Structures are given as C-alpha cells and as structure tokens.
Amino acid sequence: MAAPMLRWCCSGRRFAFARVGCGSCHRRGPPTGSTSNGKRGQSSVAQQPHITAQKPRKGEPEWAAVVGLEIHAQIASNSKLFSGSQVCFAAPPNSLVSFFDASLPGTLPVLNRRCVEAAVMTGLALDCHINRKSLFDRKHYFYADLPAGYQITQQRLPIAVNGSLAYSVYVGRKPSQMVTRTVRVKQIQLEQDSGKSLHDDLRSQTLIDLNRAEGQLRVDANISVHRPGEPLGIRTEVKNLNSARFLAKAIDYEIQRQINELENGGEILNETRSFDFKLGCTVPMRDKEGKQDYRFMPEPNLPPLLLYDSGSLPSGADPQQVINIDQLRERLPELPRVTRQRLVQQYGMLPEHSCVLLNEVGLLEFFQNVIKETRAEPKKVTSWVLNTFLGFLKQQNLAVSESPVTPSALAELLDLLDRKAISAPAAKQVFEELWRNEGKTPAQIVAEKKLELLQDPEALEQLCRSTLEAHPDVVMDLKRGNPRAINKLIGLVRKATLGRADPTAIKEVLERQLSS
C-alpha cells in the first residue's frame, strides 16, 4: 500500500492572549511566562495582526490556547513503505499498485529499509530519542480507499520520541526583531498512507487511486482553549490542511470559535472539523458516530524493528539487514540552524538574511554559486541576491530554478560593478536586461548600451565644469544653501555623460570644483 509517511506530533505552545472582539480576529499574545500581566489587548508578540474589530469588553479573564500538530510527511523514497512498488509523483491512476497495495489475499508487508533510515534521520535532525526497538500495529477502520480495512502504523512504540525544534519568529515589524522559539516533538512514527478518493459528483461515483503518491505534506491541528490555571479544555481536530497559510487561519479561527462558544455558555464537542478556505471557517466533518474504535492490535506480519548503534551491533551481522544509527548520524547533511549560523559567521550577514536564504528553495545554492565565481564582497552579493534577484523572482512568481539569470551571469555583473567598470544604477539596468533572457552576457549588454563608466577623469572634469557653466542659476541656488541643488547638478552631469558616470564620483568632482 502506501506512500511511506512520517507522522510527527508537536506539542503546541500555549498562546495566551486577550479577546479582542467578536470577529474572526485576535492577536496572539506572548507565549508562556509573560501572560500574567492581565492587560487587555496586549499584542507585544503580534505576528501579522488581523483586522481589528471592537475593543475588548471589560472584566474578562484571559484564555490560553493549546495547539498540537499532527504532520504527515511523505518519505522521499523510490518504493513504498511495505510493498516493493514504485513511488512516482503524478503517475497515471493505479499504475503503481503491487499485489500488497491492492490487499490481495495472502500478501504480506515487507519493511522498506530506506524509509526506516529516513525516519531515523528525521528523528536525529529533530533531536529525538531513537527507540532501539519499535513496534508496528494495525489501526482498523472502514473506508473505500483502505482495501485491507486497516492501516499499519506505530501506535504503541514509535521509532523516535521526545524531540524539539528551534525556530525563529518575527516579533516586531522590523526584520531585525526576531526571537527563537522551541516546539516539542512528541513522537515520530512510520505509517502507511491510504489511497486517494476522487469524488465524481456528476456521475455519483467515487474513484479510488491506490498509487498513493499524492500530496507530500498534510497537517492536522488539534486545538483546545482553557483558562490559565484550569485543566485543559476539550479539543477539536481540524484535518487535512495543506498550506501554512490555511493552517494558521484555521487555527486562529478555531481558537476564536471555541472562545466564543464557551463565553456564550456553550460547550466544545470532541469532534473532527475541516477548514473551508473560501469562507475562512472550520466546519464539522464527520457524522455524530461517536468516538471511533480503531481496535489496535500488533501487526503480526512484521517483527519488532531493531536498530543498532556502533556499540551494540551484533558481531557478524549482515550490513544489509541491520541499521546503524551512528552511521546514519554521520550521513546527516548540515542542519538548517547550523547553516544559518555558518552564513552569519562566514559572510557577516544578518540572521534574518540567513533565514531568507534558507527558506527559499534553491536560493542558498544560487547564492553560494555566485560567491564562488565573483570577486565582489559577500555583503554585496547578499544584498543583490536577497533584494534585487529575489525581488524579480517574487514579482513574476518564479522559483529559483526558473530564474532566467544564472549564478554565473550575476557573478559577472557583480565583478563589473566591483572593478567600477559600471555604476550601481547601470548595474541595475544590466540586470533588467539579463532578466529578459536574450542570451547576452553582462559584458555584451554593457557594450551595447554604452553603460561603461567614464574612466577618463579629465573628461569628467570637463563635463562637470561645462555643466556648472551652463547652469549658473542652479549653482547660485546651491551657494544660497539649498542642499538639493547638488542633486540636480549631479543629474545634469549624469545626463551629459549618458549615465556613464558614477553619481558619487560626480558629486565629489562637483563639490571640489565648486569649492575652488
């Protein structure tokens, strides 16, 4: 069956905040610690504040929300978790189904080594304790896309537990106002994914695709609210959220809905809800069938999964049959927080810059390729990549991989800028030309558009002098103390040089000439 999935549960931060009004808006207050000041409307930790509605009512105590996330991530492997069949995105329906995936009688699951390695590496990256022995269970329920009638998962003893993830959050409007927060990872478990159901309302039928290589990341959120100091409230589950934006909206909405409900004397049902992204609200999902009994039982066809480290490896063990945690730890790539620290140290960039570099797919590699090929200062490269390059990408909604400008091209451009062959404004112009992707190199564009900086100091001196002579009124203006007049003069000289003079150099020459 299954696209192999990793599921991990994060224990939520407690968000304490004050109620701001009846709308679907609120502000997230600071997490644990600073909730006790009881002030109304305190939004010192507001991220992106929603539209504010009315003022809060007086005399109302605070609410604390608890959020837990269940994250389903598909493992990047060539074949599925328990069957040998391939995993391939966007393959034709039911073209990658083995006998086991179709639950033909008599077929048995066989654990995929690569999936176990991926789970261990994820556990190591999230600072979890790796269970040397973990067990597989069956979780039974009936649905058309689950031909076996059960899903193989790790309920009792998962592969990794008790981890944490540190991440950065903007606390103010300025990018420099970033703090580090931590989220706890309760456990990581391997489990099968079910099939995909496609509802054809037109023909009143549902079609099942057992390939299961669908959406790579899904999140279910569990949300409850309570008054600080009191026991936790009843939780609801909001399922199948596919983007971070909808996740945030759904959680915000659900927290507010629960608060409203409780403040109006109602009660929260332990139910499953889904998020209607068009209406921006959560709606109940399942029929009132009561709590599902999944009839968990150990999976008898899979023996306990035993993992070893270099100290506990049985002698004479076949390396194909055992998994060594220490070896996997060595194979871990550099983790993001280490990369960010390294970027800050090596290139002197700000922490928030390193975040942006890592958060955009392919951007770090692009940046590093430019650094490799250019003589320009890293700070210049950082600025160009994060501001100009990224700006152009975002404007046209492109991914780094779709960029018309290659790292080599940008490196060449920065080299020209570095040896002052062109001015900064000229460089921007060249970049625009490069973006049009007509196959020209920066040097060619500079030559074509005659953007080279005036290298002859004599010629610049002459042009400045002639401009000063041609515009005595502006000179007068400047002498009278108007600081903006100098800019006008610079502009005039620039026009005279057809944009080929560096504004700073012009300014310096003019000032010198004027003072003499």
Next chain:
Amino acid sequence: MLGRTLREVSVALKQGQITPTELCQRCLSLIKKTKFLNAYITVSEEVALKQAEESEKRYKKGHSLGDLDGIPIAVKDNFSTSGIETTCASNMLKGYVPPYNATVVQKLLDQGALLMGKTNLDEFAMGSGSTDGIFGPVKNPWSYSKQYREKRKQNSHSENEDSNWLITGGSSGGSAAAVSAFTCFAALGSDTGGSTRNPAAHCGVVGLKPSYGLVSRHGLIPLVNSMDVPGILTRCVDDAATVLGVLAGHDPKDSTTIQDPVKPFTLPSLTDVSKLCIGIPKVTFTKVLSSPIQTTDLGNRLVEFESLLCHFY
C-alpha cells in the same frame, strides 16, 4: 504405481518405468473416480498435463529437476495459485483468480511437481472437520473401506447409504483425503491449531506441521497470522521430509521467516527403536491417552505400544 511412496515413484520416473504423462493421467482418472469424496474443489487437468509434458521432456534429456519432478501434488484451496481459482471454500472468494503463486506453491512448481488441483477445506480454514465449506463436506476415504462398510451394515438397517460416511477432520481435509485416496503423492495443507495434523490422523496419512517461521506464508490466505504455517501431507514420513527440504527456508517476501540458512536433509533409517527417547508433556498426556496406554504406569518404564518398544518420559 499410485500406491508407492514419493521416493519410489521418483526413482521409477528416472528409470523410465513410467512417464510423467502416464502418471498424471492415472491420477486424474482416479480423481474422477473418487469424485464422491469431494476432496477437490478445482481439478487443474490442463495445467497438470502441460506440466507433465514439460517434465517428460526433461526426463528424456536426463535433466530432471529433482525428486519432485513429475510428481502429482495437490494444494489446499487457501493457497494462492496463479491463474487457478482460489476460493478458500467461501462465497467471498468464489471466482477469484489470483495473479501470483504462493511461495510454497512456486517452490513445488520450480521443482517440476504437477499440480493436480485445489483441495477442499473448511471455509477460510475455520474448522476442524472439513464440513463447513460452501462446496460441501469432504468424505474420509476410509468411509469406503471394507471394514467400515461391514461395520455399517451390522449397525444400521434402514439408513440411507449415502449419509453414512466419516469426516476427514480439518481444516485440510481435502488434502488429506486426496493423499489418502492415492490421487496424489503429497499435498499442501495449512496448520494453525492442528488443521494439518488432525485430518492426517483421521485419514491415516502423515501430517507435518513445520515450526512457525520455517516455511514461508506468503500467499497463504491467513487465519491467524502469528500461528499459521503451511502443512505437508504425505503417505510416509520420508516423503514429508523430502517436501520439507524443498519448502523450508527464508523468504524475503515473508518477514516472519527466520533468516538462518536451511539445508535439505534426509532422515536416518530407523530400524532399532529401543534407544529412542520420546518426550511427552506431562500435562497433555495425563488425560488424553487412549485406553491401551492409560492402563499402564507411565514413568521411567518400558511400555508396550503395539509392536514398538521404546522409553517414555
């Protein structure tokens, strides 16, 4: 010829005393004659004859695959057989034709065995009489023995002859009956709580339950995953050892099979049993023994048991 052991027939085939096709046809003909036993759900006549043809070619060239080449066998209908209906004696799987062979079936076919057909069982192996399948009960061949028929004539006067038959035990009753009636030389059964040993005892044949993990369950439609094993039914113990030698061993498709390599073996011939020690669990045997044994005093003493003389613990 059909009354011989597997080993003996194998020798006969190698020596050319009989061809696989002749052997196959005789078995098929006997299957037809003993249809009233209801041992077979599906008789795979065409498949068997084709396999016989190929086996014959091999024997002619002198390239036989081994002891099982050209030997008619039967397989319980809860083993997946590619292209041959596998019903588990249930309406739920009636008409189900699997696209793959169970590992044990494949191993037998790879050795050149001839598949006579799929045998009857209790539905999904849930039973110990082979009476609860949708295709009806299996009749014990011993129901038609001279002794039993005479006994029946003495006891019953007006009862319908047809309803006086003995069960085979189960759930692998069809396999046991098939072997007992000489329609094949070995049959696959399955054993979860006695389903191979029980019908073997009832039908007077040898039933072997291998240890869990020794033989692959891939393709055996499960009853209890943590207890099921494929079982072997033959007319003598040596034959069971031969078949076990072919079937045992790790299967990458079954994660519950042991990894250790398994070597085929032959049993030593046992002429002197006086030095043989048999271990009996005390708990089991205090109440279940039949009267000839019960009247003796068990302990470290010699016991007479038919014509054997051996120590019992």
